[in-house]
């Protein structure tokens with residue numbers, strides 16, 4: 301639960317939420333942000349988890365259908381170049397030093413998990429990312445705006461691998477307790493969608 305004291309420590313004015321909702325969705329075949337869980341679009345689950353923590357939300361996608369949600373939408377600085385370009389586009393558009401970056405395919409994500417990134421921020425790390433069951437999650441992470449400079453340089457050299465880009469920055473991992481592992485489940489295929497619905501219902 302978010303409590304009064306932890307909420308007081310979070311200065312929402314200094315944090316922007318950036319949701320990546322581009323890409324090809326080649327494994328799923330349809331835009332993942334508009335899949336639903338409990339009749340709510342996946343992207344709305346990301347928005348709802350971010351809202352208590354951020355002053356602004358930016359959706360990074362070339363798909364104008366996302367405009368219906370009423371948030372600022374920016375397009376990718378390089379089309380179809382993957383999450384590095386998506387993050388870069390969001391960071392360039394952001395007006396704040398700290399930015400919570402989320403993918404749009406993690407509908408079990410919770411504010412309480414994202415809050416751990418914020419309360420653990422320190423001046424040395426450029427990226428603070430969740431570690432869930434031993435796996436680091438650069439798409440559930442807090443980025444300093446300045447990361448766009450490094451990411452841009454890599455894109456110019458045609459380096460598009462997100463893990464390579466992240467490792468060029470100063471990174472801190474925040475391991476989750478096992479009870480929270482489910483909150484980071486992402487969905488790439490119809491089979492994974494069934495597994496997620498099962499995890500949600502049990």
Ligand SMILES: Nc1nc2c(ncn2[C@@H]2O[C@H](COP(=O)(O)OP(=O)(O)OP(=O)(O)O)[C@@H](O)[C@H]2O)c(=O)[nH]1
Nearest residue numbers: 320321322323324325326327360382383386403404
């Ligand atoms: N803005 C933007 N977001 C992206 C891009 N590629 C992936 N994403 C987002 O990054 C997250 C993880 O995406 P992946 O599942 O790795 O890739 P995908 O292209 O959506 O799906 P696959 O084609 O099946 O790999 C999702 O939220 C995607 O919407 C991109 O080029 N631009």
